[in-house]
Amino acid sequence: MSTLRDAWRIARKDLVAEARNRELLYTTLFFAVACVLVFAFGFVQEEGEIGEGVSAGILWVALMFSGTLALGRTFERERRAATLRALLLAPIERSAIFLGKLLGLMVLMLGVQAVLIPIVGLMLRAPIGRAPFLLCGLVTAGVLGFAAVGTVFAAMLNRAHARDVLLPILLYPIAVPVVIGGVRGTDALFAVDPNFALAQSWLAMLIFFDAVFLTLALWAFAPAMTE
Numbered sequence: 001m002s003t004l005r006d007a008w009r010i011a012r013k014d015l016v017a018e019a020r021n022r023e024l025l026y027t028t029l030f031f032a033v034a035c036v037l038v039f040a041f042g043f044v045q046e047e048g049e050i051g052e053g054v055s056a057g058i059l060w061v062a063l064m065f066s067g068t069l070a071l072g073r074t075f076e077r078e079r080r081a082a083t084l085r086a087l088l089l090a091p092i093e094r095s096a097i098f099l100g101k102l103l104g105l106m107v108l109m110l111g112v113q114a115v116l117i118p119i120v121g122l123m124l125r126a127p128i129g130r131a132p133f134l135l136c137g138l139v140t141a142g143v144l145g146f147a148a149v150g151t152v153f154a155a156m157l158n159r160a161h162a163r164d165v166l167l168p169i170l171l172y173p174i175a176v177p178v179v180i181g182g183v184r185g186t187d188a189l190f191a192v193d194p195n196f197a198l199a200q201s202w203l204a205m206l207i208f209f210d211a212v213f214l215t216l217a218l219w220a221f222a223p224a225m226t227e
Helices: 002-023 023-043 054-071 076-081 084-089 093-125 133-155 162-175 177-188 197-222
Strands: none
Touching: 002 023, 002 093, 023 076, 023 084, 023 093, 054 093, 054 133, 054 162, 054 177, 093 133, 093 197, 133 162, 133 197, 162 177, 177 197
């Protein structure tokens, strides 16, 4: 319980700091919306039709790109204020630091997705209201797996000068199963003939990936933060 309490304190600290300036929120949201608009104008035909699977693909590409931008700033406040050493020396478990950063990042990414999904539905005529709870489950599971892996890599690259370049190079190959599961599951919902059983299968697979990635991330975070 103490680990969860410490994790919540770290997440609350990040969320309060973000609520004051909203710098990362606005940047991430603008980038995600820009991705959707660019792809929408590129894939939507003159008749207003789009190819099969395009809506799901655009949604998850925007999630990945905007999530990478947010991940690159996960430890930015501590780095700029030179407080990362103090955080590491605090009498708390390293897993609490990981969980706190992960929770704050997930709140930010899910907030962006709450705005992004209606835009995808409007611009690409995606049937987002067909199975809203299943769609929310797919997005939440995908964000969790993506953020879990990304938080570890963001911690590893915190002191690297080229961290903004190295982060996507390391993150995307590892996060491929999450992205594939999210795209396939969402596409099964957005299809003309929706396959809810297939979407539920991909959701179950995403949950399995999340369990694996969370376990590995908790195991790897402490060595990654060791100076």
